[in-house]
Amino acid sequence: MLTKQYIKELKRKNKDAVSDIINSQKDIGSINFILENLGHLPENFNSDFLYELLNHSHWQVRLNAVKNIGKLNDKVDTKSLFELYKNETDTNVRREIVSSIGRQRKSINKSILIDFLQDEDPKIVCQAIRGLLAFEKDNDVEKSLHPLVNHPNEMVRTIIYKEYFSKKGKSKNALPHTHTYDFLKNVVVKADVLEALQLVPDESVHLTFTSPPYYNARDYSIYPSYQAYLEFLEKVFTETHRITKEGRFLVVNTSPIIIPRISRAHSSKRYGIPFDLHPYLVKNGWEFIDDIVWLKPEASVKNRIGGFMQHRKPLGYKPNSVTEYLMVYRKSTEKLLDWNIRSYGYETVKKSKVDDGYETTNVWKIDPCFDKVHRAVFPVKLCKKVIQYYSYKGDLIFDPFGGSGTVGKTAKLLDRLFFLTEKESKYFEYMKSKTKNYDLYDNIETKFLTLEQFKEEARNDSVACLIQGIVVT
Numbered sequence: 170m171l172t173k174q175y176i177k178e179l180k181r182k183n184k185d186a187v188s189d190i191i192n193s194q195k196d197i198g199s200i201n202f203i204l205e206n207l208g209h210l211p212e213n214f215n216s217d218f219l220y221e222l223l224n225h226s227h228w229q230v231r232l233n234a235v236k237n238i239g240k241l242n243d244k245v246d247t248k249s250l251f252e253l254y255k256n257e258t259d260t261n262v263r264r265e266i267v268s269s270i271g272r273q274r275k276s277i278n279k280s281i282l283i284d285f286l287q288d289e290d291p292k293i294v295c296q297a298i299r300g301l302l303a304f305e306k307d308n309d310v311e312k313s314l315h316p317l318v319n320h321p322n323e324m325v326r327t328i329i330y331k332e333y334f335s336k337k338g339k340s341k342n343a344l345p346h347t348h349t350y351d352f353l354k355n356v357v358v359k360a361d362v363l364e365a366l367q368l369v370p371d372e373s374v375h376l377t378f379t380s381p382p383y384y385n386a387r388d389y390s391i392y393p394s395y396q397a398y399l400e401f402l403e404k405v406f407t408e409t410h411r412i413t414k415e416g417r418f419l420v421v422n423t424s425p426i427i428i429p430r431i432s433r434a435h436s437s438k439r440y441g442i443p444f445d446l447h448p449y450l451v452k453n454g455w456e457f458i459d460d461i462v463w464l465k466p467e468a469s470v471k472n473r474i475g476g477f478m479q480h481r482k483p484l485g486y487k488p489n490s491v492t493e494y495l496m497v498y499r500k501s502t503e504k505l506l507d508w509n510i511r512s513y514g515y516e517t518v519k520k521s522k523v524d525d526g527y528e529t530t531n532v533w534k535i536d537p538c539f540d541k542v543h544r545a546v547f548p549v550k551l552c553k554k555v556i557q558y559y560s561y562k563g564d565l566i567f568d569p570f571g572g573s574g575t576v577g578k579t580a581k582l583l584d585r586l587f588f589l590t591e592k593e594s595k596y597f598e599y600m601k602s603k604t605k606n607y608d609l610y611d612n613i614e615t616k617f618l619t620l621e622q623f624k625e626e627a628r629n630d631s632v633a634c635l636i637q638g639i640v641v642t
């Protein structure tokens with residue numbers, strides 16, 4: 170019977186033993202079992218049968234043959250592999266060939282690897298890039314890899330960007346990952362977010378959680394066109410990207426909105442904000458991570474189904490919208506999440522651990538919240554979840570559209586710091602009035618600043634300004 174132990178013994182027996190047993194097998198499953206369990210190949214191993222198997226009619230046998238040939242190091246016959254690549258139709262086998270040739274790290278294979286960059290399969294191109302990156306500071310390699318930053322495939326572009334471009338222009342003097350600037354700690358600025366952000370250094374915040382103004386749905390958000398609205402948000406989230414620490418998160422709460430019809434002769438218009446905003450975020454360096462659905466009780470939302478309930482005519486179906494999206498993005502980086510987590514000390518990690526009862530799916534059932542002054546506030550419950558799942562204690566949480574200040578209040582409650590901007594005096598004053606109650610016992614009291622005062626604070630925080638070369642005008 171074929172067992173792993175038996176295959177091990179065969180390898181030791183004599184150099185042709187494995188080849189003999191493979192040749193005697195009729196069944197594909199058994200051939201693959203032997204090939205998959207060959208493990209390390211001894212020096213004197215007769216590999217001729219592996220090359221013969223490259224002509225086998227079953228793709229998996231060819232794949233396993235290529236994998237084993239890849240283990241032969243100096244004895245790999247690259248020419249045979251390349252011949253197979255040219256005629257091979259199975260994508261798995263083709264990818265394995267490229268990977269096997271790449272793994273050898275032999276400079277005579279450089280030109281073949283460069284040829285692979287022309288392949289239509291982006292995974293092959295990525296394998297070839299991986300193989301070529303082994304040749305550090307090689308002119309030919311750099312000349313062929315650099316232009317791939319404009320490759321049509323996003324995976325290819327990302328690898329090249331990370332390898333050659335993302336490290337450039339990074340401030341060597343940036344603060345440690347877990348730290349931020351004093352002048353941003355527990356601050357609310359009454360200003361247009363884009364003006365305030367001009368004063369904020371790169372890599373200052375650990376998490377942004379926000380709900381942007383709805384397109385022309387409320388009086389604080391009048392934009393000349395939907396395109397202008399999206400472009401405004403693009404600017405805000407590009408700036409947010411700049412001030413976000415490496416590999417940290419942005420959570421954006423939006424939902425499709427409806428602009429009511431202007432008369433009976435017109436129809437209302439629905440705008441898919443989360444879907445239309447998404448490409449702008451991804452284009453500007455935000456990596457898409459998750460879509461979380463905030464599910465509200467049906468009784469809490471506007472009734473749209475009433476008409477249909479009466480007439481039941483197809484096409485006139487309008488379901489009640491009980492969901493909003495929390496779109497989760499991460500600032501693109503070549504570093505793994507583990508790198509972010511390891512930046513924190515043992516105690517902080519321990520204290521920040523999420524308690525039992527956390528959400529296990531991407532659908533969160535939470536009642537909406539109503540406020541007498543602000544018409545679109547986050548429920549604290551929602552805010553708590555986002556802050557607990559995506560930040561550590563002591564982190565700086567940013568909300569560019571502060572509103573009634575729920576993000577600030579909740580951040581404080583969870584031992585985080587916050588930085589908010591809000592352009593409307595009405596809401597700024599409202600936040601100020603509410604803060605008096607819970608600010609009393611805090612180490613860092615909340616500062617409510619005008620743009621001028623914020624400029625002054627930034628100027629005074631001379632270390633921050635010097636380090637980042639910010640010119641405060």
Ligand SMILES: C[S@@+](CC[C@H](N)C(=O)[O-])C[C@H]1O[C@@H](n2cnc3c(N)ncnc32)[C@H](O)[C@@H]1O
Binds near residue numbers: 362383543
């Ligand atoms: C949807 S509300 C946010 C509510 C907030 N999440 C809360 O829990 O109270 C959006 C807020 O963004 C503010 N806003 C709109 N445009 C702004 C801008 N350019 N800069 C700063 N704030 C802005 C609006 O005044 C509004 O209060």
